Amino acid sequence: MSDCLATGFAGCDRAADPDIFVRCLRYLAAAPGMRSIKDESLAWLGLAPGDTALDLGCGLGGEATAMAGSVAPSGLAVGLDASRVMLARAANAAGQAAVRPVFVAGDGAHLPFVDGAFAGCRVERTLQHVPVPGAVLAEMARVTRPGGAVVAVEPDWGTFVVDSSHTAVARRLAEFWCDSFRRGWIGRELGRLLSEAGLKEIEVIGRSLVLRELAAAEAVYSLSDTADRAVAAGALPQGATGSFLTELRRRDAAGTFFSSLTFFLARGRKPRT
Template identity: 25%
Template sequence: MEIINDNQSTLVVDNQCSSTQVTPIAMDHDDDKETRWMAIDKSECPNKFIQYVDEASKQDQIIAHTRYSTRQLQLEPGMKVIDVGCGAGKDLSRLESIVQGTGEVYGMDISREMVECAKSRMSHLPNVQVFCGNANSIPFDANYFDAVRCERLLQHIPQPDDVIAEMVRITKRGGRIVITDIDWTSSTISIPKHVEQINSIIIKDVVFNAHPAIGLHLKGRMKKNPQITDVDIFAQCLYTDSLSVADDFLWLGERGKMAVTQGLISEDEYMQWREAVEQMEEEGSFVFTINLFTVSGKIDK
């Protein structure tokens, strides 16, 4: 296990990126969580979601983590690889540059808006194909791919073990699967004691996706599948000392508001918490951390 938290890992973002802030897709426990990310297609401004993903992916820590996850695929020229939940295709050109013209790169996403954007961006690469699809039923024969990846997808999926099994199904013996996801419940803030309990409720109890702690449990889920061997884990502590970054890219402020709408805290408690957070920002003492995980394995079947 490798953990990174050094002076090179600070999340830095230009203030102009504040326009990329989007509201996370809240849900009740009874919602059809599998389709919540499709709300992008129904939103008034789908491009805002695309811009959010683009800007978040430009952060130094995310770039370093993605490079690691790409290495774990162990790609070579001529190989076939798919990015499940590819979004707007941020990683497809990188994959193509490794497998080159003799290889095949596929991107699949449930959002039509994301897929159309990715198609446009990849139109100059004839061996890259992007399409709409469901991660529970990937439309390829068994043993088709040399490598399969997904990033920050399983947190939105009701049955992540089924998706892992589907990824295994389409991967050749000896191939690789690499999964990256976040542990939202690992969020920590340098918070004053008088609002610690309110903060704990906001971080631990607010529901805005199917599996907030999925990153922490990725290794265990992959180890449960008997066809995955040589399971390896890479953990990175992301941190920022900017409240605007925590709000815009890590949904801190929105999670506080959701705690009110979900009946977990009162409006007064939210204001008390928010004032404490903003006071720390003014004093220069605000620190926010969250953990990101990549787990990889080899297919043996």
Template identity: 30%
Template sequence: MAQSKGYVDPEVLRVMANQLHPIKQRSYGLMHIQPGHKVLDLGCGPGTDTIPLAPLVGVNGQVIGADHDEAMIAEAEHHAEQAGVNTWVRHQRVDAMSLPFETDYFDACRSERLFEHLSNPAQALSEMTRVTKSGGWLVVMDTDWGSLSIDSDETDIERRLARYVAEGYLQNGYSGRKLYRLFKQQNLADISFEVFPAATPNYILARLGMQAERVEQEALRSGVINKEELYRWQMALKQADSEGVYFGSVNLLMVAGRKN
């Protein structure tokens, strides 16, 4: 099956889950989960959040992980079984634009780094709101790829690649900055927002997280850069890494709101 635009493989998601652990924990807290609650993780991937959510709801609760990728769902189910939580944690394939759940079903819903892959995130949030009970909480975290910054003297190439990530590589690369507006448009109450800078001097980790090899090759095919510029760019980054001065950053935004 052809990979979707901006596809992220499970191994990258697992690596990033470790790096984002404190932020993930914050998102769980904003969901106000109690034992016995039913919660939804939309865009669950290989179960990197559904399994940590399991002890929060307990055996009398329910965690549903939902994703469009059948391979991700299969892997998530496998991990839930390995973790011994599969009796109250399940995963299923869904269309985020039309969730197959009853209205007012979940006590809380979350989504993380999904909206950047959606052409209509407003509809996805509308569906999340619909399936959340009155008084329940919604938490969404997404990246503002417009804030991507990599230290380099090749500023022109860096800016072109950064813009390509936000506007060409992803469906909705500016999604993080749009979340507050989307929550307001859903008439959610007690809306809060937080910004988390993700910065690293680790060249290998940074390239893995932003899927740099794939981004660069697609930018090359799209005519955003040429072969000579790509070579210069890659050599500059490798030189920075060898000198121990590589640095890159991007901002993640988390918005929470309560359904009236």
């Protein structure tokens, strides 16, 4: 399942087609609903010129580059990712920017930085793929300076819905997709995990990503491929998804396709004493 969007991000360098992950990230970076979520999370960091900042699981580097602009001219933004493919794409894209971050390969559970190195640390849509997200947040807290912010943005796949008259198929498919992730319910866990990492002043808000075109949902959720995988895994019976997918295509042509997913933005501050 190395090419599956739900399971493959952690090992996308080994995928037969790593560009499937690149295309997903590029689509989300430009999607209006996701763009507003990203921008809100960046604002929550409260970065100022001269600060140091970390974007963990930086992917294609767009947010790390935005952070570099916020801390310029004398600050430093670092984008860290475990994927060499993503880092190469990020470095190439940032080469066009007036202010560029530094990109580093690394493991979020073992960050290669000293205690208190950053004024703010951010992670987006990465904790859903890691086995122990609490360990990653604890490392982020460690490398954040006293008074600094740790911001996490994650979906809760238990909130994923697709409008369909085939309710049993839609419900089971959503459950199968959610359970494909290492931490499908990570969104609802963020506040507790930030607190367990020793952070204070915890805030959590929800934001919905609504997609009204089937092509968009395919790019982000791989609906057709997920349906095939669910049948192959025995989660849905043979022939159960044909009418479901036909209906989605018909509704898309009529302009009535609807899907939604709730993202949670969470922030904690490192105590000053």
